[in-house]
Amino acid sequence: MGAPPQLTPEERARALAKAKLSRQVRAALKLRIKSMEISIAQVFDIATSDEAIAKMRVLELIESIPGMGKVRAKAVMERLNISPTRRVQGLGRHQMDLLIEEFVAPSGKEKGKLVVLSGPGGVGKSTVAKALKISSPFFVSVSATTRSPRFNEVEGIDYHFYSHDEFDGAISRGEFLEWAEFAGNRYGTPRRAVEDALRDGQNVLLEIEITGAKQVKEKMNEALLVFLEPPTWEELVSRLEGRGTDSAERRAARLALAQEEMAAASFFDKVVVNTEVEKVVATLIEFASAHRG
Ligand code: 5GP
Numbered sequence: 263m264g265a266p267p268q269l270t271p272e273e274r275a276r277a278l279a280k281a282k283l284s285r286q287v288r289a290a291l292k293l294r295i296k297s298m299e300i301s302i303a304q305v306f307d308i309a310t311s312d313e314a315i316a317k318m319r320v321l322e323l324i325e326s327i328p329g330m331g332k333v334r335a336k337a338v339m340e341r342l343n344i345s346p347t348r349r350v351q352g353l354g355r356h357q358m359d360l361l362i363e364e365f366v367a368p369s370g371k372e373k374g375k376l377v378v379l380s381g382p383g384g385v386g387k388s389t390v391a392k393a394l395k396i397s398s399p400f401f402v403s404v405s406a407t408t409r410s411p412r413f414n415e416v417e418g419i420d421y422h423f424y425s426h427d428e429f430d431g432a433i434s435r436g437e438f439l440e441w442a443e444f445a446g447n448r449y450g451t452p453r454r455a456v457e458d459a460l461r462d463g464q465n466v467l468l469e470i471e472i473t474g475a476k477q478v479k480e481k482m483n484e485a486l487l488v489f490l491e492p493p494t495w496e497e498l499v500s501r502l503e504g505r506g507t508d509s510a511e512r513r514a515a516r517l518a519l520a521q522e523e524m525a526a527a528s529f530f531d532k533v534v535v536n537t538e539v540e541k542v543v544a545t546l547i548e549f550a551s552a553h554r555g
Contacts, residue, residue, distance in 0.1 A: 288315065317349050321339060371461075371462065375550040376484065376485040377488060380526075381536075382520035384505070387490055393543045407421045410423070412507045432452075439481065440477035441474065442477070445515050445519060449474065487529070487532070489532065
């Protein structure tokens with residue numbers, strides 16, 4: 263290591279002021295953790311936009327959790343295989359998950375059930391998801407996509423519309439529970455919102471295509487995978503053909519894909535035939551209450 267840079271008195275004063283401010287920000291955060299006002303998951307969120315928190319030592323963070331103290335904090339870090347000198351910004355996604363899981367506040371609430379609704383494009387998944395959102399307290403996840411909005415879609419309600427760069431950034435920061443490419447566009451489930459809702463005891467619905475559903479099952483084995491099937495193949499073809507929002511080329515690509523997708527049903531925990539939206543909604547609510555815990 264070379265000699266430290268020579269600072270002018272002004273630079274030195276600025277550096278000291280910055281360090282002082284960082285200490286104050288960290289102290290304030292630790293107080294909020296101590297009083298259980300915020301969770302570890304929220305601290306990780308804050309760290310994405312606050313340098314002082316991003317550079318905080320994980321050990322220091324854990325020590326401020328009520329009932330922890332220095333010795334226990336060190337032991338937890340060792341057990342989770344996290345270096346005692348690790349800073350928040352240096353944590354991998356998996357390590358963050360381990361820490362969040364370790365310090366889940368005992369809210370007394372039973373964890374919500376994660377239901378993944380999948381099936382061939384055009385089968386009516388999004389209609390079911392919308393109906394479920396209206397008629398039950400399910401938290402319906404809003405995906406991110408690189409696809410352009412259709413004329414009737416609203417940012418933040420139908421999708422979060424991302425540029426390719428934004429989507430790449432979200433992947434590299436581990437912000438997706440799963441993501442997949444579908445008919446030339448990318449789609450991903452924002453992880454944090456889903457995890458928060460489950461922890462809060464809400465049942466959660468993901469309405470996603472099949473490869474994404476398989477990824478979710480690999481990560482969260484307790485997820486219930488539901489395959490939505492059209493009453494007949496002809497019905498699916500006519501639905502895809504009739505989609506005025508897509509170009510002819512896009513409709514043809516989706517039809518070819520749907521044929522492949524229909525073969526995936528056996529991988530799923532449940533298969534439901536989409537005869538009537540209300541019936542599917544009622545079945546999903548029933549599944550969630552039967553499989554909670
Ligand atoms: P669309 O472009 O018609 O809105 O959606 C195309 C496909 O992407 C549908 O099958 C839909 O279920 C799926 N999809 C929507 N959001 C997600 C997501 O977050 N992840 C994955 N894997 N698929 C998604």
